[in-house]
Amino acid sequence: MRILIVGAGATGGAFGARLQECGRDVTYLVRPERAAHLRAHGLTFVAPDGTRTFPVRAVTAAELAGPFDVVIVAVKSGGLPAVLDDIAPAVGEGTVVIPFLNGLAHVDQLRERYGDRVLGGLVRIVATLRDGQVVQLHPLATMTVGALDASSVPLLAPVLDALDVPGFELIVSDDVLGALWEKWAFIVAAGVVTCLFRNTVGNIVAAGGEPQVRAAIEETERVAAAAGHPVGRTAHEQSVGLLTQPGSAFTSSLYRDVVAGNPNETEHLLGDYAARARALAVPVPTLDLTLVQLRAGALGS
Template sequence: MRILVVGAGATGGYFGARLAEAGQDVTFLVRPQRAAILRERGLRITCLGEETVITPRLATAAELSAPYDLVLLSVKATALGQAIDDVAPAIGPQTAIVPFLNGMAHLETLNARFGAQPVLGGVAKLVTTLNADGDIVRLAPLATLTIGEQDGRPSARVDKIHSLLDDAGIDVSASADIVGAMWHKWVFITTVGALTCLMRGTVGDVVATPGGSGLGPAILAEAAAVSAAAGSPVPDDQLAAITATVTQAGSPFAPSMYRDVAHERPTEVEHVFADLVTRARTLSVGTPLLDLATLHLRVHQHRTADRALEHLGG
């Protein structure tokens, strides 16, 4: 299969590198600035005892001229519109598109642009970031993918993509309810994101404060209620696992959104938080804590946007 990985950041770069290492035909669609870094340094994965460097095959939007068999879409939600325009020449009648973005709005956007038939659902779980040099830094061993047809039916293409990813050593599973899996990850990331961003600390920092251990479960209850009202109740074992995560004493855990806030970088507030609370209103579900987190992150977004304009003006 000819594989196009859209984005060579902390998610797409990691899984794309694994496919390239396994000898798959992989091209990374990147912006010119990222292409320059990768041509100079290679695509590097570091930490957890690993030092991997590959020489990636790169393409920019202007260089796409023929369809690919498989497109793995792994960009920030804020870049989705441009990424869709860039990747359009690579989408043919037989192309399968597997997005690994947070929330649900991207699925609706892709369906509207390309039709639902080529678009699968996808969930990526890993803990990585990009350092100042543009290298991918692994912060924890977790690195899994889940894929599936939007309507939950078995399909030969899901089986084929699953085998391709599995043969590359990627921990991958196929789901008969990928939309539910996407909702359940959305519940997790909004819970941990709201907890750490509102309190400006790690899970351990929050839990160590009197009354702090009750905040995570309260936020989780709101997010889970929205998911249930949307038709995707979170299973009890997953609720228990998330509860354990947000109440663990001494835990250093904090999600990527918290790191973005701590380093004064923009966040995906509109796509992860605002979209969820908007759906909650439609479903008549109250979410006062998530509403507060959305407001907090919007203020942060406004502040970082103003600083970016000042930098451009200076």
């Protein structure tokens, strides 16, 4: 199976390294500067179980030739518009496209372009890119895949066999759309809490903010339920536990990007969620307030 991973950052690099470690045929589609780095230095993966460096096959959009059996899209939302065109040579009659972005806007855009070849996917991993190296900060690593609806192409055994390697847990879901909504509801709640109060969870709770945190979680979960994908009890309790833990240094990745002045996913994650809430007639006052703050901050920067 020929596997194309679009992006060799924290997510694409970590899962790609695990696949390479087991001898899978992996190619990375990256920007020219990243391609030059990978060709010169290889892909260094710093994981909880050790550090290793792999020689890689890195190509740019101008060099891409296909088709591939599996195309994994592991970029942030800002890179998606270019990716929609860039991966075209890689997508053939038998290709499956599995995006690992958060939210749902990317699913709509990819399906509009590539139809039922697009499956649902999400990953859970704590990783970062540091001096060109992929660093996994916690042993947790899961990859969830599944058909978005009855029209999607089936997940054939060779694809699952190719993706099922040690180092992360492969989960095949019969409700991957529900899983995407569940994760999105949490990410939006975490973004609202940490961006609105501009602090860590521990400090927000210490300042008396736990009722507001719980209200934000309930607000985002009402939207998911109205969309037909209610958040399960276990996931709800995990969200509450993580976002109300005393002394916790947790902040959302959106908050970290905003504070650092980096490109961020405010509109892809929070803006799209608020738009879907309006379409479903679900009030989201805390989310709306956070969006005003983030948008005004962006205008003033």
